[in-house]
Structures are given as structure tokens and as C-alpha cells.
Amino acid sequence: MANALKHDGGGETTEGSEMAVHAPAPQTALDLDRVIHERMRLGIVSALAVNDRLSFNDLKKLLKTTDGNLSVHARKLEEAGYITCEKYFEGRMPKTEYQLTSPGRRALERYLDHMEAIIQATREG
């Protein structure tokens, strides 16, 4: 867990290539889903959990980030199968919208359970 938590809040440089696609479900209490553990990706998944779909611009405003940063993290979530991306034109304007998938929702639920388990364990200990 300590190793996993050191990634918290970090950017791309803290992660390495090991977590590019399909992070396995946590095997033990010490395994975190590193795909959504990173702050920006956790923010994307959390925001999509309470909205059917959100546009790229809405997510960018909400998470107060840049185009490049959001693109990179959204692509990682897409590669993991946690979100889907739809691109289309509205008139002449290109639009990008994201949606949370069922595996993505389950991953967020597992992550929430994981965090609560850590807090619970500390209280009991």
C-alpha cells in the first residue's frame, strides 16, 4: 500500500509504463487500482459517475486542467476500458464526450471500498 500510495497526486512521471492498460482488480488490501488512483484520472471517473456524459470542455473546466493533461489521462482510462470517448461534429465544431463504462463504475466502487477499508482498519487498530 505504501508503494501504491506514493503515486497519489503524481503526474505521468510517477507511474511508469507498467500501468498502461487494464489494471487487474485488487488482489489484496495492499493492491490499489493504479489506473484510477492518480488524481486527475480519479477526478475524471468521479465526475462521470454523477453524469451520463460530459464534454471535454466541461471536464477541463471542472478539473481545472489543461487540454494536454486531460487528453493524456482520459486516453489511459479509455485504454483501461473505464470510459468511452465519442467524437462528433456539431455544425463545424468538433466535440468530444466521455462516458463511464460499467467496468469503470465498478473500479470506482472498488476504489471507494478500498479507501474505506483503510480508514476502518486504522480505527480498529
Added chain:
Amino acid sequence: MADPQPVRPRLVPPPALHLRAMDNLRFIRETMEGAAFFTAVSGLGEVAVGVTAMAAAWIASRQVTTWGWLQVWLWDALVAFLITAGAIVWKARRSEQSLFSKPGRRFALSLFPPLMAGALLTPVLFFSGNVAALPGLWLLLYGTGVVTGGAFSVRTVPVMGMAFMALGAVALVSPPVWRDALLAAGFGGLHVIFGIVIAWRHGG
């Protein structure tokens, strides 16, 4: 003799795991709250509903029969529903959001049962002569719906519901002569105040 100085700067210990976990949970909750505003009820719509309720309270207070009084408030409920629905559509279009998003559906499904209960109890109480109980019942049930519906929304919404419930509790034990003043304070004043807060903090 002076204390020996450490050769190396002292390392800052990492925060405890449970503190990191709590911080992560807080981050998730705040992100969800921030994201939910895209589909929340329109604050400006609530202000408009509040203004019509104040007008309704003034008109209702001038009615000489209880049937006339009830009709004024039923018409106001219809007008409030139309304003709220129109404002939600306007806000959803303005922010390019789906009307049938998950928070929107959840809010509507949570708000509907208490309102339905109020709609069924109103004629029962009216025709059994318990008109004095109606203001408290309406405020209490509307507040209940807003609290449950707003549980997953921005904090302002459930707080508004609790204010309605508190006012409803007061109305239940207040003399009948206060009924229009309490309804004006609730459906008028609380809607205007919280509508301004929602519009100011969460847009529209």
C-alpha cells in the same frame, strides 16, 4: 553548550495511510459535488417560484373561504411546477447537458414520492376539516423530498430541504392565522434565498 545540530535536514514523515485515504474520499466527494451542478435545479427558476409564492400568499390571505384559499395555492403549485420544469430545461440546454442525467433522474425520483403523498393527503385533510394542518404538511413533505433528492447534489440543496422541514414543523404547531405568512416564508422566502445561492455558486 549548544545542542548539536543535525547533519542532514530532518525528513518530513509521509502522511498516515488513513489520512491519505480520507483525503482521497474527500476529493471524490468534492469532484462529484462540483460535477453535479451541471444538472442541478436552476437557482433563477427557484427565485421565480419564490416570487410567485409570495404573490400567492398575499392573494390567498384575502380569500374569504377555505376553498378559495386552497385554489390559490393549488394554482401556485401548478405555476411553480411549470416554472421549475422550464428553468431545468433552460439550464440543461445552456450547459449542453442531458435532461435525463443520473443526478437529474435521482433527484426527480426522490422528490416525487413525498410530493405524491402531499397531493393525496391534501383533499383528505381538506374535506375532513383539517385545513390548518395543510401548510405544515406541504412544507414538511416538500422539504423531505428536497432533502432526499438533494442527498447526492450540492450541499445547498439538502440544506434548503432541511430549512423547509424546520418551517413545516413550526407550521404544524402554529395558529391557523399564521398559515399564509409561513407559506410565504417557506415557498417564497426560502426559494428566493436558496435560489440566489444556487444561481450564484453553481451557475443559472
